[in-house]
Amino acid sequence: SRTSLPNFTIEPTTTPTDAATREALLAKPVFGRVFTDHMVVVRYSDEKGWHDAKVTARRPLSIDPAASVLHYAQEIFEGMKAYRLETGGIATFRPEANARRFRDSAARMAMADLPEELFVEAVDQLVRIDADWVPHGEGQSLYLRPFMISDDVFLGVKPASEYLFIVIACPVGAYFSGGAVSVWVSEAYTRAAPGGTGAAKCGGNYAASLVAQSEAKAHGCDQVLFLDSRERRFIEEMGGMNVMLLRDDDTLVTPPLTGTILPGITRASILTLAAESGMKVEEVPLDINEVFEGAASGRYREAFACGTAAVVTPIGRFRRTEGEAVFGDGKTSGQVTLKLKTMLTDLQAGRSNDAQGWVHRI
Ligand code: PLP
Ligand code: COI
Numbered sequence: 001s002r003t004s005l006p007n008f009t010i011e012p013t014t015t016p017t018d019a020a021t022r023e024a025l026l027a028k029p030v031f032g033r034v035f036t037d038h039m040v041v042v043r044y045s046d047e048k049g050w051h052d053a054k055v056t057a058r059r060p061l062s063i064d065p066a067a068s069v070l071h072y073a074q075e076i077f078e079g080m081k082a083y084r085l086e087t088g089g090i091a092t093f094r095p096e097a098n099a100r101r102f103r104d105s106a107a108r109m110a111m112a113d114l115p116e117e118l119f120v121e122a123v124d125q126l127v128r129i130d131a132d133w134v135p136h137g138e139g140q141s142l143y144l145r146p147f148m149i150s151d152d153v154f155l156g157v158k159p160a161s162e163y164l165f166i167v168i169a170c171p172v173g174a175y176f177s178g179g180a181v182s183v184w185v186s187e188a189y190t191r192a193a194p195g196g197t198g199a200a201k202c203g204g205n206y207a208a209s210l211v212a213q214s215e216a217k218a219h220g221c222d223q224v225l226f227l228d229s230r231e232r233r234f235i236e237e238m239g240g241m242n243v244m245l246l247r248d249d250d251t252l253v254t255p256p257l258t259g260t261i262l263p264g265i266t267r268a269s270i271l272t273l274a275a276e277s278g279m280k281v282e283e284v285p286l287d288i289n290e291v292f293e294g295a296a297s298g299r300y301r302e303a304f305a306c307g308t309a310a311v312v313t314p315i316g317r318f319r320r321t322e323g324e325a326v327f328g329d330g331k332t333s334g335q336v337t338l339k340l341k342t343m344l345t346d347l348q349a350g351r352s353n354d355a356q357g358w359v360h361r362i
Contacts, residue, residue: 005118006053008125013037013057026135029171030346035129040122041166044112055125064153068160074150075203076105079308081141082134083129085350090127092133093348093361095120097265098313101201108200110159111148119146126167127362135171143172175309180316180331183225184216185288187321190229191236198260221319228286241307242267245300246336253269256283266306273343295325302334303327312341
């Protein structure tokens with residue numbers, strides 16, 4: 001029935017990567033290039049609900065050329081990580097928050113509703129079978145990519161009646177090569193409009209951001225910052241991470257969740273941890289002109305990007321046609337940024353007390 005969760009069939013690969021090869025790959029993992037031996041696949045049809053749950057050898061999918069995802073892009077994904085705990089064992093961080101957001105993304109894209117327990121169980125299964133792929137190094141982890149695609153063989157434009165939910169994993173190190181990043185403020189492009197898909201983690205949002213990311217690169221920047229689409233005045237977020245600033249009254253500020261930005265789990269976690277540590281936090285609209293003036297006057301002292309892949313990455317400068325807003329020396333992390341990063345990563349690695357019950361041991 002729809003309410004009972006399918007049991008997972010486990011079919012371990014018959015050609016596992018040998019230990020020496022795996023250890024060599026884990027020594028210096030590049031984000032998103034190396035993958036583990038297994039994947040999880042669960043099927044959905046309107047008739048059967050979620051069924052045929054499998055942990056199986058990672059392999060190419062067989063997709064009909066008329067599969068609806070290839071034409072109308074019903075695709076959503078999540079990004080999360082499994083960490084080695086200082087005390088031994090492996091854990092993910094707030095997986096139920098990713099499961100919840102996945103359901104919200106699915107609802108926005110008129111896709112099948114995936115029960116949160118099934119999402120968490122699928123991720124746990126993959127981490128368990130590929131546990132040897134979780135790297136040991138500082139700042140390293142196993143990046144998990146749960147995603148869903150529509151799989152109807154039909155070119156009519158309507159919500160599909162069949163879906164695949166898949167989880168793959170790759171060992172990763174830092175997303176950025178180190179130091180503070182430079183960020184191009186896009187003037188030509190916006191990411192999301194009110195009523196659009198900005199708050200959903202759907203592939204289309206990323207497809208639409210790539211030309212702006214290329215524009216950022218062309219201006220010598222690492223990342224792009226999007227402004228609101230109505231006035232092109234308020235900071236929204238970057239291509240793949242949320243943005244926070246530190247004001248000179250020791251207040252941590254970040255744009256509010258107005259429906260056009262992704263509700264980051266790192267963002268939410270940092271807001272909680274900062275407030276608990278006694279910092280003032282505000283979710284307020286941030287006018288880009290005020291931020292440029294404030295960086296010059298010292299009103300804004302630090303800036304950073306936050307997200308699963310980026311963790312906490314200092315922003316050295318925002319750049320636009322009329323000039324630059326530089327934070328600190330433009331190269332290294334501000335002190336508060338560093339403190340917040342340490343608070344978050346200590347918790348994720350089991351080095352500090354998990355008061356909220358965010359660490360999910362596998
Ligand atoms: N904003 C965008 C566009 C993202 O892709 C991400 C990364 O997942 C985030 C924000 C941060 O979200 P989270 O902290 O849940 O990883
Ligand atoms: C993540 O952090 O999980 C993202 O989706 C962002 C992207 C840079 C991979």
